[in-house]
Amino acid sequence: MCNGTAAGSQEIRCEWENVDAGDNFVPVVRLKLGEVAGAGDLIVPLNFTVFTREPSTGKLQVSHFQETSVKWTIPTTYRQADSSIFPQPRAIAVSALPKASDEQARLRQYFLWSDFQCTGFYLNAGLELNVTVSGVNVAGPKPEVLVGTPALLDVEHPSVDMEASLDNPLGLLDNGHHALTHQSGGILYIRYVYEHNQTGQGPVTVTLGQGDAAQPFPLFREGVTTDAEWKSLLAQTTVPFAEHDGERVIITGLAARAKEYADRGQDQNELLRIYARIIAAQDAISGLNKTAPDARDRPSPLRPMVFQANSEHYADATDYRAAIGQQELADIWWGPQLVQSWKIWHELGHHRQHTPTWSWEAVAEATVNIYSLAARRLFSASPSSAIWHATAEEWEDARKYLALPADARDYDTAEPFNQLVMFEQLRVAFGGDELYHQLHRRSRALADLANITTDADKKHFFMTQVSEIFGSNLGAYFTAWGLKPEQRTLDEMGKQPDPVKDYTETPVYD
Structure with a gap:
């Protein structure tokens, strides 16, 4: 017990009774920080002295001493100097989207895409926000308010991510008033999704209180915000974030870096059109088409996100997003760099891989670039020297590999770039x-994945399906490349006629 320790005391005295000398006893003292002014790191030094009572004399003696400290990080509270210049509404009308996991399953793709929508508001840590919801149908889905952008760098500690990442402190919201607080704060999003075959999907309104x-903070809405308005918002904001709410992509980072490229003359709608072209090219190579008769072969209404990552990142991808590190930020916001950004194409490509069916683990860094190459072909005027890959040198390296003993x-x-040559x-x-249109469609058409559980199964599916699409027995081709097809795979491919030429001699990257 720690009775008698008053507020403001410089000593904390605790006593534990009836502890035997032989017990392995670990005392635990919990400290709670009250209200403080300012922001930053608060470090409190502590000296722990443990006394035990000598049974024979009844006197206390020091049995343990340790110097330590407790650190609290007190988040900054951001306030706009003039909120009236920011046009985004606090009453946000939201239409339902399909659930991200349902879309992932339908498309057979590796990662989830964002099934939530931008608000253009940042929730300050520890402050209570009144959220009002209206329009929810009893039989329909319910909205959620999410806090935090996944993998967005921490403004005050740029070598780490912000703490909040799509946190959902309130759960599903029904009509009425709700009080939202979050201990670390973050950018706000609204998720309003329907389950497969769910009805009652009318729009709802989520209102963020004053x-x-x-x-x-600065929110660029495609087709709504002008470049002049964007530059003005970036120049005046005192909340350090900026976000692009594009039709095909969400871009999030620090306002100061977005301002750098806006001030260089970047047309923001053109930037979003470039992203849209990249995403459409990756849709197309995946056999997705808006008018496809089979709903499984239509593009997703969901969007990937591209974020400014912390300074320890180079570039990577996972659910919802591609994260680009501090040294590569022109790739995010500068159109002339985006049209030759293998890293953006590559990270967005990771989202598309058909890992459940034909992209086995050993080719994870090769099949991703089927989608990179689809984007590359959009920008044929960009020199290979600027893009690094899909070069004549990589074709020559692959030829040397093919010339090795079997x-x-x-x-x-x-x-991986030798592997990629085979796919190309x-x-x-x-x-x-x-x-690849046909291969992706066949993958999505599989009603049951029970027979594809191992990498060997995925290799079998890939080789047999490609052989069938070609209408040729590609056993010798895949053997030449060192895929080592199993007997079941050779038998299945053997049902096709032999090819009329040696496809390993087909040049690429001319």
């Missing part, structure tokens, strides 16, 4: 993108 809790060719351990060679030998 006051200091939710503060607006027992030295192991495709699964080959360098198949596309070229087939005569174009239709090979």
Whole structure:
């Protein structure tokens, strides 16, 4: 017990009774920080002295001493100097989207896309926000208010991510008033999604209350915000974030970095159009088409996100987003760099991989670039020297690999850009993108994945399906590349006629 320790005391005295000398006893003292002014790190030094009572004399003696400290990080409270200049409404009308996991399953893609929508508001840590919801149908879905952007760098500690990441402190919200607080704060999003075959999907309105809790920040709304308005918002904001709410992408980062490229003359709608073209090209190579008769083959209404990551990042991808590190920020916000950004194409490509069916683990860094190459073909004027990959040198490296003795060719351990040459060679030998259109459609059409559980199953599916699409027995081709097809795979491919040429000689990257 720690009785008698008063507020403001410089000593905390605790006593534990009836502890035997032989007990392995670990005392625990919990400290709670009250209200403080300012922001930053608060470090409190502590000296722990443990006394035990000598049974024979009844006197106390020091049995343990330790110097330590407790650190609290007190988040900054952001306030706009003039909130009236920010046009985004606090009453936000939201239409329902399909659930991200349902779309992931339908498309067979590796990562989730964002099934939530931008608000243009930042929730300050520890401040209560009144959220009012209206329009919810009894039989329909319910909205959620999410706090925090996944993998967004921490403004005050740029080597780490912000703490909040799509946190959902309130759960599903029904009509009425709700009080929202969050211990670390973050950018606000609204998720309003329907389950497969769910009805009652009418729009709802989520209203963010007035006051200091939710503060607006620069939000570029495609087709609504002008470049002049954007530059003005970036120049005047005192909340340090900026977000693009595009039709095909969400871009999030620090306002200061977005301002740098806006001041260089970047047309923001053109930037979003470039992203849209990249995403559409990756849709297309995946066999997705808005008018496809099968709903499984239509593009998703959901969007990927591209974020400014912390300073320890280079570039990576996971659910919802591609994160780009501090040294590569021109790739995010500068159109002339985006049109030659292999890293953006690559990270967005990771989202598309058909890992449940034909992208096995050993080719994770090769199949991703089927989608990178689809974007690359959009920007044929960009020189190979600026893009790094899909070069004549990589074709020559692959030819050297193919010239190795048969027992030295192991495709699964080959360098990823050697592996990529095979995927591109198949596309070229087939005569174009239709090979991958059909492969993706066949993958999505599988009603049951029970027979594809291992990497060997995925290799079998890939080789047999490609052979069937070609209408040729590609057993010798895949053997030459070192894929080492199993007997079941050779037997299945053997049902097709032999090819009329050696496809391993088909040049790529001319």
